[in-house]
Amino acid sequence: MKAAVWYGAKDVRVEEREERQVQSGQVKIKVEYAGICGSDLHAYHHGVGIQEGQEHPLSRQKAPLVLGHEFSGVVAEVGEHVSGIEKGQRVVIEPLYHCGVCEYCLHGNYNQCVDFGFVGLNSDGGFANYVVVEAYMVHALPDEVSFEEGALVEPTAVAMHAVRHSSLKVGQKVVVYGAGPIGLLTVLCAKAAGASQVYAVDIFDERLQLAEKLGAIPVNSSKVDATEVINRQSGGIDVAFEAAGVQPTMDSAVSIVKKGGQVVVIAAIAEPLKVDFFQLLVKEATVTATLAYRHIFPEIIALIAAGALDVKQVITRKIELDDIVEEGLELLLSDKSHAKILVKIGG
Ligand SMILES: [Zn+2]
Ligand SMILES: [Zn+2]
Structure with a gap:
């Protein structure tokens, strides 16, 4: 099969790769669409976030690995001891490895698992014709939800988990810092959750135009004092949802929330940032953070099927697997007019 394989920073190769064998408890998926994520960019440009050196305890895999964790497809093969999943079924994958037996898993918080890992970062992922995943990762995709929309369930789950985890109530006002894919999807999710006003802050007008199309009030912080x-x-x-993760946006988030308000960090912030706790104290405001998602894929799929979340609006380009480096991983860094780029893999 053909696959986009990560060998190191700036070294992703589209090449022939042997399909993995389906073991007990696993399912093989024929991939239809796979989205490029910020963490794929980090892996490609900076060589971070990939399972290197030793195998991941749950996937038993290490680099070189196939990237891609946002994907939809069709079940191609079902392993032993798997029930409720059938060959030919349309599906989307919730790409989180979790052990099921640690303290966090036992409390249902499997995104906090001690052996937490991602398909496509800690194992072979979806930028390939076929991928083998654990049966517990598979969710059925109803006919009303396209494969393109299916590939957007994962990033939407990140955004909706942050919204559900927040203190947001119907009618309240929200700001989202960063109008990349996660920020844009947070705009959609906050609106779906009943926010009366959603401001989107970014420094690129192209991204803010997209945010405005999704119903946000755009604010360009390079031109005005947001x-x-x-x-x-x-x-x-x-x-305030922090999906940009830089000092100026964190400063703005902390000072913008009103008394009793909340700052929710979604961005994976690599460098430590300063937070003015005196401002938070005076306002009795809180700061919280969310990681990925849990128990939310079925709801996201249902919301898309019902027409309540028009996620496909964040797709700005569809490319072929052969072009993933030039027209995907490189382009996303140089051209900020793009939000979500999907790789079309199925026939
Ligand atoms: Zn992602
Ligand atoms: Zn666990």
């Missing part, structure tokens, strides 16, 4: 403008227009923000 904190001042939003405070004046909104009269106060209840929840």
Whole structure:
């Protein structure tokens, strides 16, 4: 089969690779669409976040690995001791490895598992014709949800987990920092959750235009003082979602929330940032953070099927697997007009 394999920083090769054998408890998926994520960019550009050196305790795999963790497809083969999944079924994969027996798993918080890992970062992923996953990762895709939309369930789950985890109530006002794919999907999810106003802050007008199409009020923080403008227009923000992860946006988030408000960190922030806890103290405001998602794929799929989340609006380009480096991993860094790029893999 053909696959996009990560060998190191700036070294992803589209090449022939042998299909993995399906073991007991596993399922083989014929991939239809797979989305390129920020963590794929980190792996490609900086060589971080990939299972290197030793095998992952649950996947038993290590680099070189096939990238890709946001994908939809069709069940091609079902291993022994798997029930409820049938060959030919349309599916989407929840790509989180979890042990099922640690303290966190036993409490249902499997995204906090001590052996937490991602398909496509800690094992071979979805930028390939076929991928073998654990049966517990498989969710059925109803006919109303396209394979393209299916490939967007995973990043939407990240955004909706943050919204559900937040203190947001119907009618409240929200700001989202960063209008990349996760920020844009957070705009959609906050609106679906009943926010009355959603501001989107970014420094690129192309991204802000997309945010506006999704129903956000765009604010370009390279041109205006975002904190001042939003405070004046909104009269106060209840929840600030931090999907940019830089010092200026964190400063703005902390100062923009009103008394009793909340800052929710979604961005994976590599460098330690300063947080003004005195401001939080005076306002009795909280800061919280969310990691990936748990128990939310069925709801996301149902919301898309019901037409309540028009996720396909964040797709700005579809490419072929052969072009993933030039027209995907490289392009996303140089051209900020793009949000989600999907790789078309199925026939
Ligand atoms: Zn992702
Ligand atoms: Zn666990």
